[in-house]
Amino acid sequence: MANEKKISFEVIKRLPRYYRYLGELKSNNITRISSKELSRRMNVTASQIRQDLNCFGGFGQQGYGYNVEDLHEAIGDILGLNNGHKTIIVGAGNLGRALANYKSFEKRGFKLVGIFDINNIKIGQNIAGLDVLDFNEAEKYIPDLAPDIAIITVPKEAAGSVAKKVISLGIKGLLNFSYTDIDVPDGVEIENVHLSDSLMTLSYKLEQQKKLNQ
Amino acid sequence: MANEKKISFEVIKRLPRYYRYLGELKSNNITRISSKELSRRMNVTASQIRQDLNCFGGFGQQGYGYNVEDLHEAIGDILGLNNGHKTIIVGAGNLGRALANYKSFEKRGFKLVGIFDINNIKIGQNIAGLDVLDFNEAEKYIPDLAPDIAIITVPKEAAGSVAKKVISLGIKGLLNFSYTDIDVPDGVEIENVHLSDSLMTLSYKLEQQKKLNQ
DNA sequence: TAGATTGTTAATCGATTAACAATC
DNA sequence: TAGATTGTTAATCGATTAACAATC
Incomplete structure (x- = not known):
């Protein structure tokens, strides 16, 4: 078939x-x-x-x-861009905020439906038109929001437990920006993005250039 | 040799x-x-x-x-991480700010020495301990700062001219986050990072999962 | 039709894996 | 020494490129 x-x-x-x-x-x-x-x-x-x-x-x-x-x-x-994937962001730090305001995601059909954090100072703040929600009460919000994708922008120590939590609440896709690799069970998909990796490979290339010019 | x-x-x-x-x-x-x-x-x-x-x-x-x-x-x-690469960020938007405050870069030996924008509202603002400088006066600042690497976080329309400018001022490495590929001359190195790309491949994977479960 | 360009098969190239002798 | 594990060669696998018949 x-x-x-x-x-x-x-x-x-x-x-x-x-x-x-x-x-x-x-x-x-x-x-x-x-x-x-x-x-x-x-x-x-x-x-x-x-x-x-x-x-x-x-x-x-x-x-x-x-x-x-x-x-x-x-x-x-x-690529499934015409499915209107609903996404949430977990981690309302600088990167989370930046991604929340990132127009490219929206333009490719990804709709941000929630932003979470555990920091009381951040909870309730408005980012990109959404009030930051308390991730400790994730089970209260996520079933209703029904997102397909969670973008994880928390410190690496928290990444694993955040992943476990959102997966348990039915999320099937993870985009992980924290500086660790997350493993997921069968049936769940993940892309690990490590921003410093490309800076490091760039650094390597510069290193090679330098050697060439010596 | x-x-x-x-x-x-x-x-x-x-x-x-x-x-x-x-x-x-x-x-x-x-x-x-x-x-x-x-x-x-x-x-x-x-x-x-x-x-x-x-x-x-x-x-x-x-x-x-x-x-x-x-x-x-x-x-x-x-990887050349012990060389203390000096970097600048061009584009003090949300992503530029996030990267400026990104601790991972610093930890891997990259030192942020300048942030630039062309927007008068942003120029003079303090981000990560640095005053945002006017990119229209790049030639005034960059030779003294002597960065190796420019991180480009400007809209795609501006990316090409920003690249040309910083290359003309002697920068040898570019990390490009704008939604376009930048070509560079020989002797200059670049890494193009497109954040939405990984979201799209994730979307593809979800699409496949969905088909499997039907 | 003649020219252009695809879809697809076959050839090549490079990357990954397996195997094992060298050696700590 | 015996056991473990590397460094490295050879075998396999997969991805890229070349070539060309099919066809618009």
Whole structure:
């Protein structure tokens, strides 16, 4: 019944980038694009683009290329951006606040429905139009809010227990920004994002440059 | 002269994670670890760990394993974390503020020396102990601050020109958070970080789960 | 139709894993 | 010494690229 061909996560990770470039093309009123031209702009091979897209079906047309708007929407569908995912943020610190006000999330169809913290000073404060709720009373709020995704921006010491709690309340997707990896049970999905990691790999690259110039 | 074996970026991207786990072990007063035990904790193969580490030299000892503290420091060195990289942030919006107050960066040896914006309301405000400076007068400040790295948290429309400006002032490393890819000339390094990308791949995973459960 | 460009198969390349001799 | 575990070579696996027939 289901389409059985296993699609590698390498391919999935490239989809948001295709999505972004297609969005750009769309706002520039470009209606069609060939894999060759897109490859030139994105700095990847045309072959890879065609392979990637063909994992999901034949979006293109021989002799013509791809319809920008159709392809943009198709990738959005594949990524599940048109499902109106409801999200909460746990941790109303600086990063939590920044993400709450982050317009990109909203634009890609993610709707923020709650912000939580355990700090009395923060509880009740208004962030991005929402009053910060007491995470110690999570079971009181979360079932009604019914979010799909929890964005975790708490200190690493608290990350594990926060994850456990929200999972127990039925949340199926976690985006973890705390400086630790969180493991989740089967049926729950997680993406661990470590902001300092990219700063470190950047640092490595600078190191190499420096050596080259010596 | 130089060590000529090319190390793949796949390996480099894993280093921050090794670094983090070793840091954890260290704070738990664990002094030695075998690739097998580390592989169990990190959920990777022992073989990969040994291969990765051996790109940089023989840190281990047969029959013993690896000395946690030594290895932690060695990886820090490889990543260039002990160089006291000076950084600036361009864009004092929510994300810029959050990153300015982000303790992880400081802890890994990155020192914030300046915050810039072009908005008069923000200029002069104090963030993380620094007065926000006018980016329109970047050439007045940046040569003295002499940063290695610029963290770019401006809207995508401004990202390109901000990059061009800081590169012209001698900055060699860019960490770009704006929702566009920035290309840089030879000799300059960049890491593009797109926060919504991981939210999108998470959304994809949720989509797959949903299909499974139908 | 002729030209362009896809979809897809085959070839290549690189990364991961397995295996084991070296050695602490 | 015997046991453990590395460093490293070889085997496997998977991802990327090249090539081209199909087709718009």
